[in-house]
Amino acid sequence: MSTTNGISAIPAQGRNDKIDFSSDQEIRWCPGCGDYSILKQVQTLLEQSGKKKEDVVFISGIGCSSRFPYYLDTYGLHGIHGRAPAIVSGLRSVRPELSVWMITGDGDALSIGGNHIIHLLRRNVDVNVLLFNNEIYGLTKGQYSPTSPEGAVTRSTPMGSTDHPFNPLALVKGADGTFIARSMDRDPKHMREVLARADAHRGTSLVEIYQNCNVFNDGAFEVFTEKANKPGHTLFVEHGKPLTFANGTKGICIKEMKPRIIDIGPDFSPNDCWIHDERDNFKASILVRLFDDPRFEGAMPRPFGVFYVNDRPTHEEKLQAQVKKAKEVKGPGDLDALLKGEHTWTIGSIDQLRHRRRTLAARRSFPEWKATFPWQRAWEEMCAPSHVEH
Numbered sequence: 323m324s325t326t327n328g329i330s331a332i333p334a335q336g337r338n339d340k341i342d343f344s345s346d347q348e349i350r351w352c353p354g355c356g357d358y359s360i361l362k363q364v365q366t367l368l369e370q371s372g373k374k375k376e377d378v379v380f381i382s383g384i385g386c387s388s389r390f391p392y393y394l395d396t397y398g399l400h401g402i403h404g405r406a407p408a409i410v411s412g413l414r415s416v417r418p419e420l421s422v423w424m425i426t427g428d429g430d431a432l433s434i435g436g437n438h439i440i441h442l443l444r445r446n447v448d449v450n451v452l453l454f455n456n457e458i459y460g461l462t463k464g465q466y467s468p469t470s471p472e473g474a475v476t477r478s479t480p481m482g483s484t485d486h487p488f489n490p491l492a493l494v495k496g497a498d499g500t501f502i503a504r505s506m507d508r509d510p511k512h513m514r515e516v517l518a519r520a521d522a523h524r525g526t527s528l529v530e531i532y533q534n535c536n537v538f539n540d541g542a543f544e545v546f547t548e549k550a551n552k553p554g555h556t557l558f559v560e561h562g563k564p565l566t567f568a569n570g571t572k573g574i575c576i577k578e579m580k581p582r583i584i585d586i587g588p589d590f591s592p593n594d595c596w597i598h599d600e601r602d603n604f605k606a607s608i609l610v611r612l613f614d615d616p617r618f619e620g621a622m623p624r625p626f627g628v629f630y631v632n633d634r635p636t637h638e639e640k641l642q643a644q645v646k647k648a649k650e651v652k653g654p655g656d657l658d659a660l661l662k663g664e665h666t667w668t669i670g671s672i673d674q675l676r677h678r679r680r681t682l683a684a685r686r687s688f689p690e691w692k693a694t695f696p697w698q699r700a701w702e703e704m705c706a707p708s709h710v711e712h
């Protein structure tokens with residue numbers, strides 16, 4: 323988002339221009355932050371996608387992660403804390419042809435924005451949501467977040483967090499998300515592949531990305547990202563392939579409705595493993611629940627990849643179809659006439675006076691209201707006819 327006097331301006335590009343999606347803004351993330359890797363993969367994906375800059379919009383909330391739109395030479399909006407879903411929903415409702423991306427952090431999406439994001443998901447607004455999960459509030463200097471594990475010692479939990487954390491993808495599944503995936507900053511190739519899938523999906527694609535905050539929560543995902551531990555603790559799922567891990571020496575099968583770890587060898591082969599089907603609603607519910615604390619013996623590996631895809635119609639498709647139908651039945655509509663119609667009134671008009679008197683009369687017929695609400699008297703005084711301007 324290059325800015326000129328606070329207004330972003332994207333010159334239209336010709337078909338054969340080399341597209342560089344990096345902006346001219348100075349990057350303010352700490353050196354070594356995992357956000358750089360995500361930015362690089364998104365820029366590369368956009369460059370390869372053939373999208374035009376003027377057709378792409380990045381919308382974010384507040385946090386280190388939410389500075390993302392500044393660093394892309396597309397349209398963008400650094401919004402307000404937790405409210406990116408509202409801005410995204412409005413934009414998609416009127417400009418469904420745009421490629422819209424929402425950037426959010428674990429605090430932004432799941433604390434202050436927790437309510438908003440679940441409605442974005444259930445409505446299935448067509449947007450690619452990248453949830454940068456660093457299990458901490460980075461921008462405000464290290465307070466615990468809703469994904470910080472129990473016991474996490476942070477600036478706001480000096481004796482260790484007593485809160486039970488969210489499992490973000492289980493939350494997304496519970497809200498009927500239609501594209502659910504996880505990747506990590508330390509595996510750029512995997513991340514790019516997952517992002518490309520998310521971009522191709524119509525509906526809300528939510529990709530949780532494990533992102534290292536090397537200043538306030540360094541090494542939070544080390545067990546999944548570092549070479550020595552990665553094979554034994556991660557499960558990379560691929561549609562149609564058996565769930566195996568630990569360099570193919572272990573697998574996951576389902577026995578008595580529960581996932582279990584098996585050793586691949588003389589007793590079991592990959593054919594005995596659960597075959598990943600990203601269209602399977604029930605198996606996806608199990609997959610998002612593979613969320614064991616990796617420190618414990620016998621912990622299930624943590625899955626990465628595309629867990630679930632569902633092609634349910636998008637919010638804007640249904641909305642646009644309804645607007646079209648309404649126009650066919652009722653005509654093109656007239657906003658001015660609607661605003662001056664009989665269901666609105668001007669403050670101080672005779673209509674308002676009548677409305678207030680009617681409401682007052684209704685309230686008087688329920689004397690218990692007065693006892694329950696001490697402000698009733700003040701309200702009645704305010705509504706007395708002498709206070710209404712004509």
Ligand SMILES: Cc1ncc(C[n+]2csc(CCOP(=O)(O)OP(=O)(O)O)c2C)c(N)n1
Nearest residue numbers: 384385386387403427428429430459460461
């Ligand atoms: C209404 C409001 N409340 C609180 C804040 C302070 N605040 C800014 S960013 C943030 C948390 C961001 O955490 P996260 O979303 O995890 O982003 P990160 O910095 O870790 O990328 C908070 C609490 C704010 N800016 N606005």
Ligand code: SF4
Nearest residue numbers: 352355386460535536
């Ligand atoms: S505080 Fe953490 S998340 Fe924020 S820029 Fe620095 S390293 Fe990245």
Ligand SMILES: [Mg+2]
Nearest residue numbers: 427428456458
């Ligand atoms: Mg965070």
